[in-house]
Structures are given as C-alpha cells and as structure tokens.
Amino acid sequence: MxxxxxxxxxxxxxxxxxxxxxxxxxxxxxxxxxxxxxxxxxxxxxxxxxxxxxxxxxxxxxxxxxxxxxxxxxxxxxxxxxxxxxxxxxxxxxxxxxxQMIWRSGSRPDHPHGESVTGVVELGADSVPEMLDLVARAQPGPFWPRTHELGTYLGIRDKGTLVAMAGERLRPPGWTEISAVCTAPEARGRGHAARLVNALIARIAARDERPFIHVAEANTGAIALYERLGFETRKHVTFRGFRTP
Structure with missing residues (x-):
C-alpha cells in the first residue's frame, strides 16, 4: 500500500x-x-x-x-x-x-504491567493454523502463513482456543510496528486487545525501541483504544494496492 x-x-x-x-x-x-x-x-x-x-x-x-x-x-x-x-x-x-500512530515515550498504559501480561502466551510456527483461523474470523487485515516470521506474536486462549492475538510487523530502525491486533467476535469486550498491546509495548520498550501502529481512519474504536494506551497520531496516510500489468 x-x-x-x-x-x-x-x-x-x-x-x-x-x-x-x-x-x-x-x-x-x-x-x-x-x-x-x-x-x-x-x-x-x-x-x-x-x-x-x-x-x-x-x-x-x-x-x-x-x-x-x-x-x-x-x-x-x-x-x-x-x-x-x-x-x-x-x-x-x-x-x-x-x-500512523506512535507511542509516546514514557507513557503509562491503562493497565499495570503485571496485569497487562496475565494469560498472554507467545505464538510460534505451530500456532499458524489457529492464527490464520482467527484472522479469517476477526479480519484485522493482511496476515499470511509466514507473517509470524516478521516478529513476536502473542495470543490469549480461552479453554485452549485462540481468541485474541497481536504481534510485531514492520521494523524500521528504532521502531517496531504493532499489528494484527484482533479478537474473536465471541470474546470481545474483555480487554484482550489492551492486554496484548500492553505486553508488546513492554517488550519493544525493553529493547530501546518505540512502538507504532497503522490503523484505518474508519476504525474509531481502535483509534480510541490506542490513544488510551499512550499512542498519538503522527500523520494521516492513504493506503493503496495495485495489480501489476
């Protein structure tokens, strides 16, 4: 795009x-x-x-x-x-x-650090089938069989079923993009997205990098969530896709 x-x-x-x-x-x-x-x-x-x-x-x-x-x-x-x-x-x-939104350095997420990581697990290559299934149901944006290789992906399971996830995507120098933030329809409203984003913020900040996010302008709920978690808008962008001749 x-x-x-x-x-x-x-x-x-x-x-x-x-x-x-x-x-x-x-x-x-x-x-x-x-x-x-x-x-x-x-x-x-x-x-x-x-x-x-x-x-x-x-x-x-x-x-x-x-x-x-x-x-x-x-x-x-x-x-x-x-x-x-x-x-x-x-x-x-x-x-x-x-x-494009960037995390304000030194911001405090709306959950304490300990609470933010409760129940959060790291997802690896063996989790790809259930990650793809969750993406198909929650539709957070593009996610492919090898997307997890871009960085760390975290998830939350309910009775063994993956119901929420988020991970690291683009990695320009000094920054890490948080992406694929999604929750299964039946598990929304429980604070899963905030817990996952908070956990990723902690990991990214621990290696002296800053998180950033890209979000659709129409997704006002996500924008409000990210603002609560310490993100602010850096600039507006237009995403585009094409078919090669």
Missing amino acids: ATHERPSTMVNRDGEAAALDDPVGESLRGHHAHLARRLGRAAAYLPGVATFSAATADPGPQEWADLARLLGRGEFADMFSCAAPPPSDWEPIFVLEGR
Missing part, C-alpha cells in the same frame, strides 16, 4: 521518526533484509510473509518495470510506503484512508 501524507496538525517529529516515512523500505533494507526479494532498486517481502512492496521516493520507468518483474505478471502490489503513483497500466485495487 502506498502512503500519501495529507496536510495535518498531528504530531510529526521528523527528527526522531523520519524512518517512519518509509517503514516498508526501511524494514526491507534493515531488520527484515533476510525476508526480502530484490531486483534493481525495487524490493518486496517474500511470498507468504507479506504483500508489501517498496520503491524509492521518485521511481523511474525502470524501477517500476523491475518491481513488476519481481512480483510477476498480474500480481498484487501492496504499495504501503511509496508516495509515487505507478504507471497507468497498473490496475488500482483499493484505496484506504488511515493514520
């Missing part, structure tokens, strides 16, 4: 958060380089990990051609962090308004 910043009075501390202007590219060049595929200056995550692709700030025809070749004919290009429009023969698939 591509991100286009719109005029805003929201928090924009460029000195400390410049890497967040290109979170996919920064992740693929750094912490997630082992999960990247490349051709020329174009880059994307490996199939099954994520559909995010990255191009430079001002890609020319050759870079777009390289990205199309890298992804393949008629494949999905999730241009999360590219502000440049692709060539006219790239088919638009979706446009989604959203925002």
Whole structure:
C-alpha cells in the first residue's frame, strides 16, 4: 500500500521518526533484509510473509518495470510506503484512508504491567493454523502463513482456543510496528486487545525501541483504544494496492 501524507496538525517529529516515512523500505533494507526479494532498486517481502512492496521516493520507468518483474505478471502490489503513483497500466485495487500512530515515550498504559501480561502466551510456527483461523474470523487485515516470521506474536486462549492475538510487523530502525491486533467476535469486550498491546509495548520498550501502529481512519474504536494506551497520531496516510500489468 502506498502512503500519501495529507496536510495535518498531528504530531510529526521528523527528527526522531523520519524512518517512519518509509517503514516498508526501511524494514526491507534493515531488520527484515533476510525476508526480502530484490531486483534493481525495487524490493518486496517474500511470498507468504507479506504483500508489501517498496520503491524509492521518485521511481523511474525502470524501477517500476523491475518491481513488476519481481512480483510477476498480474500480481498484487501492496504499495504501503511509496508516495509515487505507478504507471497507468497498473490496475488500482483499493484505496484506504488511515493514520500512523506512535507511542509516546514514557507513557503509562491503562493497565499495570503485571496485569497487562496475565494469560498472554507467545505464538510460534505451530500456532499458524489457529492464527490464520482467527484472522479469517476477526479480519484485522493482511496476515499470511509466514507473517509470524516478521516478529513476536502473542495470543490469549480461552479453554485452549485462540481468541485474541497481536504481534510485531514492520521494523524500521528504532521502531517496531504493532499489528494484527484482533479478537474473536465471541470474546470481545474483555480487554484482550489492551492486554496484548500492553505486553508488546513492554517488550519493544525493553529493547530501546518505540512502538507504532497503522490503523484505518474508519476504525474509531481502535483509534480510541490506542490513544488510551499512550499512542498519538503522527500523520494521516492513504493506503493503496495495485495489480501489476
């Protein structure tokens, strides 16, 4: 998905958060380089990990051609962090308004640390089938069979069944994105999302990084939750996806 910043009075501390202007590219060049595929200056995550692709700030025809070749004919290009429009023969698939939120360093979550991690378990490769099942029911956004390789994923089980999860996705320098925050319909309203996000905040802060989140503008309930947990909006973004020619 591509991100286009719109005029805003929201928090924009460029000195400390410049890497967040290109979170996919920064992740693929750094912490997630082992999960990247490349051709020329174009880059994307490996199939099954994520559909995010990255191009430079001002890609020319050759870079777009390289990205199309890298992804393949008629494949999905999730241009999360590219502000440049692709060539006219790239088919638009979706446009989604959203925002990027960053955790205020030193904030105190709305639950004490001990309470926030009660009942939270780490999810590994053996949990992928139930993670995919939960995503299908809760629909938090894109999640694939290898997405868990991007970082730590945590969950909450009820009588052995996974009913909530959240994890780490993009990793630009100094930052970790919290993503896939979701709860099964029958388990909502119990504070599971807050407990999971709090647990991830603690883990991320412990390694001297700061959490950030991307959220759809229409998801006002999630935005309110994240604000309670110490997040503030850095900028508005527009997510876009395309089909390669």
